[in-house]
Amino acid sequence: MNLALLLLRILLAALLFGHSTQKLLGWFGGAGRQGTATTFEQWGFVPGRPLVVVAGLTELFGAGSIATGLLTPGGCALVIGTMTVAAVATAPNGFWAVKGGCEVPFCYGALATVLAFSGPGAWSLDHALGLGSLSGPWWGVTALAAGIAAASVPLALRARVLRARGPLTTR
Known part of the structure; x- marks a missing residue:
C-alpha cells in the first residue's frame, strides 16, 4: 500500500508540475503567462x-x-x-479534454481528494515527522471543503465579470 501511495503521489505531482509550468513558463507546449492570461480573461478571470x-x-x-x-x-x-476553478471554467465544453472540457482538472482534483482521505502513506514526510494523523475521513472532508471554499472566491468574481460581459465562449 505504501508503494502504491508513493507512486500515486509522484505521478500526480509530476502532472501538476507540468500543468503549472505550462502556465508559468510556457514549458511542455504551454502558452506561458501571457498566453494563459488571454485564455483566463476570455473565461472571465480578470486581471488574467x-x-x-x-x-x-x-x-x-x-x-x-x-x-x-x-x-x-x-x-x-x-x-x-x-482544479475546481478550472473544471467549472471548462465545463461548458463538456467533459472530455479533446473538446476542451473539464476531464483533466476533474481527474487531478479527484486524485487529490483521494489522497486527502487516504493520507500519503508511511513513505512520506508527514509520517517521518510524526504527522501521520493527518489522514482519514475528517482530513479528507476538511481538504475537500477548504478547496471548494477557496474556489468559490474566484468563481464568484468570474460570475460577476460574466454577468457584465454577457454570454461566455470558452473556445
Missing part, C-alpha cells in the same frame, strides 16, 4: 496575468506537498481548489 501566477504557484505548491507527502491535506486542498 496575476491570476495565472496565483493559479500556477498554487498548483506548484500543491504538487510539492503531494510529492513529498508534507502537510498532505493542505497540498490536496490547494489542488482541489485550483
Whole structure:
C-alpha cells in the first residue's frame, strides 16, 4: 500500500508540475503567462496575468506537498481548489479534454481528494515527522471543503465579470 501511495503521489505531482509550468513558463507546449492570461480573461478571470501566477504557484505548491507527502491535506486542498476553478471554467465544453472540457482538472482534483482521505502513506514526510494523523475521513472532508471554499472566491468574481460581459465562449 505504501508503494502504491508513493507512486500515486509522484505521478500526480509530476502532472501538476507540468500543468503549472505550462502556465508559468510556457514549458511542455504551454502558452506561458501571457498566453494563459488571454485564455483566463476570455473565461472571465480578470486581471488574467496575476491570476495565472496565483493559479500556477498554487498548483506548484500543491504538487510539492503531494510529492513529498508534507502537510498532505493542505497540498490536496490547494489542488482541489485550483482544479475546481478550472473544471467549472471548462465545463461548458463538456467533459472530455479533446473538446476542451473539464476531464483533466476533474481527474487531478479527484486524485487529490483521494489522497486527502487516504493520507500519503508511511513513505512520506508527514509520517517521518510524526504527522501521520493527518489522514482519514475528517482530513479528507476538511481538504475537500477548504478547496471548494477557496474556489468559490474566484468563481464568484468570474460570475460577476460574466454577468457584465454577457454570454461566455470558452473556445
